[in-house]
Amino acid sequence: MNKNADPGLSEVVSVALILTVLIITIAMTALIALPVMGTNADRVHNGDVLLEFCQMKADMDTVWLSNSTNITRQAVFTLSPAADRTEITVFPNLLSAASFGRVTLTYGEDFGSYAAVSLNYTSSNMYDEDIAISYAGGALLQNGRILLPGSGVGSERYIVAVNKTNVPEMSVAGAGVVTLNYRLEEIKLSGSDHLCVFWMELR
Amino acid sequence: MMQKRDSGLSIAVGFVMILLVIAMIIGMWAVVGVPEQIRDAEEYHAIKVTNAFLDYKIAVDSQRSGGFTGSKVSMLIPAASAYADGALFMQEDVGTLSITGVTPLPPIEISRLYATFGTTNTRIGYEGGGVYRNDYGRAAWVTPPSLTIVGSDPDIYVYLVIPKMQGSFAVGSSEGIPVDTRLQTDSSSSLQGSVNQMMTITYEADQKWDAILWSAFFNETKIKYGNIVQDITVELTADSTSIKITPLSGGSIHLNLKTPEYQVDVRGS
Numbered sequence: 223m224n225k226n227a228d229p230g231l232s233e234v235v236s237v238a239l240i241l242t243v244l245i246i247t248i249a250m251t252a253l254i255a256l257p258v259m260g261t262n263a264d265r266v267h268n269g270d271v272l273l274e275f276c277q278m279k280a281d282m283d284t285v286w287l288s289n290s291t292n293i294t295r296q297a298v299f300t301l302s303p304a305a306d307r308t309e310i311t312v313f314p315n316l317l318s319a320a321s322f323g324r325v326t327l328t329y330g331e332d333f334g335s336y337a338a339v340s341l342n343y344t345s346s347n348m349y350d351e352d353i354a355i356s357y358a359g360g361a362l363l364q365n366g367r368i369l370l371p372g373s374g375v376g377s378e379r380y381i382v383a384v385n386k387t388n389v390p391e392m393s394v395a396g397a398g399v400v401t402l403n404y405r406l407e408e409i410k411l412s413g414s415d416h417l418c419v420f421w422m423e424l425r
Numbered sequence: 426m427m428q429k430r431d432s433g434l435s436i437a438v439g440f441v442m443i444l445l446v447i448a449m450i451i452g453m454w455a456v457v458g459v460p461e462q463i464r465d466a467e468e469y470h471a472i473k474v475t476n477a478f479l480d481y482k483i484a485v486d487s488q489r490s491g492g493f494t495g496s497k498v499s500m501l502i503p504a505a506s507a508y509a510d511g512a513l514f515m516q517e518d519v520g521t522l523s524i525t526g527v528t529p530l531p532p533i534e535i536s537r538l539y540a541t542f543g544t545t546n547t548r549i550g551y552e553g554g555g556v557y558r559n560d561y562g563r564a565a566w567v568t569p570p571s572l573t574i575v576g577s578d579p580d581i582y583v584y585l586v587i588p589k590m591q592g593s594f595a596v597g598s599s600e601g602i603p604v605d606t607r608l609q610t611d612s613s614s615s616l617q618g619s620v621n622q623m624m625t626i627t628y629e630a631d632q633k634w635d636a637i638l639w640s641a642f643f644n645e646t647k648i649k650y651g652n653i654v655q656d657i658t659v660e661l662t663a664d665s666t667s668i669k670i671t672p673l674s675g676g677s678i679h680l681n682l683k684t685p686e687y688q689v690d691v692r693g694s
Binding site: 232233236239240243262265266269272273276277279280281283284287288289362369370371373374375376380 | 439476484499600
């Protein structure tokens with residue numbers, strides 16, 4: 223037997239090894255895994271919000287194409303990836319709740335007491351690049367670029383508008399869900415344009 | 426002396442076992458958890474694509490029914506998911522619909538707009554005015570084409586809407602694919618068969634699954650309207666299917682056929 227052998231050394235080495243593994247694991251998670259998962263969640267959420275706006279555009283187009291007046295419909299926009307169910311994560315990424323979004327309803331092109339509606343979504347993402355989506359009078363824009371144009375027949379445009387006396391400009395921000403209630407009231411002629419006048423509210 | 430020599434063994438074994446448990450958890454998650462989550466995400470995405478095609482059908486139907494000839498609607502088909510690219514195809518003449526028994530009609534070419542994504546085992550599309558979903562070569566209607574039969578003793582009225590979609594493209598993307606659809610013309614024709622004359626609608630498909638799909642549609646029509654006509658029979662051969670409608674005795678069949686023409690294209694970004 224080696225008289226210099228320390229019988230407690232193996233315990234100390236084991237504890238040190240376990241601590242090292244734990245520290246490396248925590249450091250890897252904090253430096254690599256969380257940002258990767260957060261970026262992924264933000265990216266998925268950016269795509270989901272874009273689809274939610276596309277869905278809303280399709281629904282609004284269908285409403286005025288079928289002249290379905292006085293029926294209130296809803297569109298839902300998620301402001302944060304926190305509740306996004308399509309992301310793949312080992313465990314819920316709590317930091318994804320640090321991403322926020324804002325939806326605003328403003329007036330666009332002016333038509334007297336009416337105005338083309340402008341619904342804008344801007345993100346404030348924690349990890350991924352921010353995105354700006356606009357629904358302007360029937361056209362859909364992503365980061366200022368027209369993704370889906372508005373509708374028309376020849377040179378006649380069909381513009382989604384609101385009555386300024388009934389629909390105020392408004393804004394909702396946060397990490398939850400925004401609901402847009404909308405209802406087609408009438409389709410009016412304004413010069414060569416057709417105004418599809420909607421009542422809208424953000425909740 | 427021997428006890429002292431083995432004093433660190435249990436701790437070392439314990440440490441190795443902890444490592445093994447961690448490795449097993451990671452391995453199980455990678456082998457079982459990740460594929461399951463991807464399948465779940467893809468299934469969720471397939472529902473989104475299906476909903477997009479349903480919106481598409483409603484939009485193009487509204488163009489016609491609202492009398493918006495010349496109008497154009499733009500919609501996004503979310504072919505790609507967050508985890509896999511997607512592709513959108515527009516194919517003309519994937520099948521031919523012919524109608525006999527009333528004044529002779531030229532065959533109607535059927536087009537198909539469909540999306541595929543991920544493993545490409547699922548294909549969702551718009552064909553003949555209906556929306557279908559094809560999984561592993563077996564297809565079912567999400568909503569079938571429009572065929573309505575109304576009885577007015579002893580005559581019967583058949584209302585059939587078959588959109589003619591013009592365009593041909595194949596686009597792959599890692600994002601959604603914008604599609605422009607313009608209603609070019611909205612033609613309608615009313616035809617009448619002679620008394621007791623049977624009407625036959627035949628669909629000849631390029632692929633067997635498509636013939637089976639239309640056969641299912643014809644069978645649904647038979648179940649739905651079989652009690653207001655003399656007889657409805659459905660036949661299915663290798664690549665074609667047909668429905669034969671016999672009017673009540675002494676009656677005739679009136680056919681109201683609408684064949685709106687649409688121009689379909691992808692929007693360049």
